Amino acid sequence: KVSEIQESAKRIQNMIISAHLNKDLEREIIEAYEKLCEIKKEKNTKVAIRSSATAEDLPSASFAGMQDTYLYVSTPESVIEHVKKCWASLYTPRAIVYRNQMNIPHRNVYMAVVVQAMVRSKAAGVMFSVNPITGNENEIVIEGTWGLGEAVVSGRVIPDHFVIDKNTKKVLKKQIAEKDIRMDWDPSTGTVKELPVFPQFRKRPSLSTAEIGVLVDYALKIEKHYGIFMDIEWAIDKYEGFPEKIKIVQARAETVWNVKKGKLQTPESAV
Incomplete structure (x- = not known):
């Protein structure tokens, strides 16, 4: 029942968030954060805290966006708090139901x-090392918009759309x-919000x-490294110079054409 899943999810998440971290682990996280602050030359530098679950990006199972x-x-205190919240998001009702649907045992999933x-x-978005619509493996598709990539991933905006020839690196299509x-x-307000x-x-x-x-060069290198089609998130820092300002913030296996073209197995056969 939906109500039972929601109640179980709430209890599990509360247990994780309210738990005290091992002191050694907490110290390691804080020391790593403070070292990052030194590198950035900024006290309490702002960070993104992202999930990386073992089942999050299994081929043919798209867990993108399910964890927080x-x-x-x-x-440092806020970093510890949000690391625990990120762990707890492994057990949102949506994530639990999806794992059940995809026959992925909960005990086999780690965060x-x-x-x-x-x-x-300044701008951000997503990039695929295969055309996600047609499956053309000789094309790279980039989508982007102003601000944070969350607007593209969540579907809040219609992004710019670019199709690039993987071999010649020429832009074939631009919308x-x-x-x-x-x-x-x-x-x-000290928050991320929708702005004009x-x-x-x-x-x-x-x-x-x-x-x-x-x-495009990044997409080619990442695909070569993993040996499969990749789904990549990118961002361009408004304060840094070119080309250092162009950042890759996440890369995962593309979940449709890798399976269709036999590059990866399905979750059912992987379990």
């Missing part, structure tokens, strides 16, 4: 948490959307030709 991501987290420096995104809103950090895009930027491409070129 927390953006613009700062202070790692990634803490990474926050990219102060520039009218981007009225962006997800971004609001200093006045300035009129002069609404019909402007979120990526330049040079930025597309760097992203």
Whole structure:
């Protein structure tokens, strides 16, 4: 029953969030965060805290977005709190139901948490090293918008759409959307929220030709490293120079064409 799953999920999540971390682990996390602050030369530097579950990105099972991501987290105490929240998100009702549907045993799922420096995104989005619509493995598809990539991943905006030839690196197709809103950090409220895009930027491409070129190079390298089609999240830092400002924040196995073309097995056969 839905009500039973919701109640069980709530109890499990509360147990995880209220639990005290092992002192050695807590110290290691805080020391690593403080070292990052030193590298960034900023006290209480802001970080993104992301899930990395063992079952999150199994081929043919798209767990993307089911576990929580927390953006613009700062202070050691807040980092510890949100690491636990990220672990607890492994047991949201949605994640539990999906694992049941995909025949993935709950006892076989583990959660790692990634803490990474926050990219102060001018633009962000997703990229596929295979055309996710047609399955053409000679094409790379990039989608992007202004602000944080959450707007693209959550479907809140229609993103710019670029199709690139993997061999020649030429842009084959370009569709520039009218981007009225962006997800971004609001200093006045201290939260990530939906904000308007300035009129002069609404019909402007979120990526330049040079930025597309760097992203394509990243896609080729990442695909070569893993040997499969990849689903990649990227962001461009508004304060850094080119090409250092272009960041890859996450990469996972693409979940449709890898299975259809026999590059990876299905979750059912992997369990």
